[in-house]
Amino acid sequence: GNSVTQMEGPVTLSEEAFLTINCTYTATGYPSLFWYVQYPGEGLQLLLKATKADDKGSNKGFEATYRKETTSFHLEKGSVQVSDSAVYFCALNSNTGNQFYFGTGTSLTVIP
Amino acid sequence: DAGVTQSPTHLIKTRGQQVTLRCSPKSGHDTVSWYQQALGQGPQFIFQYYEEEERQRGNFPDRFSGHQFPNYSSELNVNALLLGDSALYLCASSLGFLGEQYFGPGTRLTVT
Numbered sequence: 001g002n003s004v005t006q007m008e009g010p011v012t013l014s015e016e017a018f019l020t021i022n023c024t025y026t027a028t029g030y031p032s033l034f035w036y037v038q039y040p041g042e043g044l045q046l047l048l049k050a051t052k053a054d055d056k057g058s059n060k061g062f063e064a065t066y067r068k069e070t071t072s073f074h075l076e077k078g079s080v081q082v083s084d085s086a087v088y089f090c091a092l093n094s095n096t097g098n099q100f101y102f103g104t105g106t107s108l109t110v111i112p
Numbered sequence: 113d114a115g116v117t118q119s120p121t122h123l124i125k126t127r128g129q130q131v132t133l134r135c136s137p138k139s140g141h142d143t144v145s146w147y148q149q150a151l152g153q154g155p156q157f158i159f160q161y162y163e164e165e166e167r168q169r170g171n172f173p174d175r176f177s178g179h180q181f182p183n184y185s186s187e188l189n190v191n192a193l194l195l196g197d198s199a200l201y202l203c204a205s206s207l208g209f210l211g212e213q214y215f216g217p218g219t220r221l222t223v224t
Contacts, residue, residue: 102154
């Protein structure tokens, strides 16, 4: 079956620190992988995606590489800002039914 | 260009009641998916509508039903509400069955 396992939170970092949020997946076939961000009281916003192995998704300083050999899609950012405080969700889409499978989310708080 | 819109934003219901949530897809999109996001959890897929038919369904009981109208908008109905139905309900739309999904801001349902 399809599932996503995400690093437990919450994570608290100082501004300009390096961020890594781990994500591993189990999937049948060849899924696409995503990171979504959710700010308090809001819906989901697509942060980045990768559709095949070795692809790197990037946006707003965030990056994640689709690693088929380790079934991972870890999110990284070199220097976080207070405005990055949010909940981050790793997700996969099986591409056979266009159904998303989400991790449980990782809450990030960045302090000045 | 309007994105995905959902109504109402919030609502409170009593156990045993019925509720209807509404979603208007992004302009040009014809497929709508619904997700339930319990507090502190990732979204869980409920079902997907395409060409006015339910195409896929997640692991949710028959109390959860839906409809898609000729203008592609959609409703989610939940009967015999339980306390555990309290959640943020997210709608996502796409162009075609396998198109990229865009999420709405959600409807927060509280069952007392």
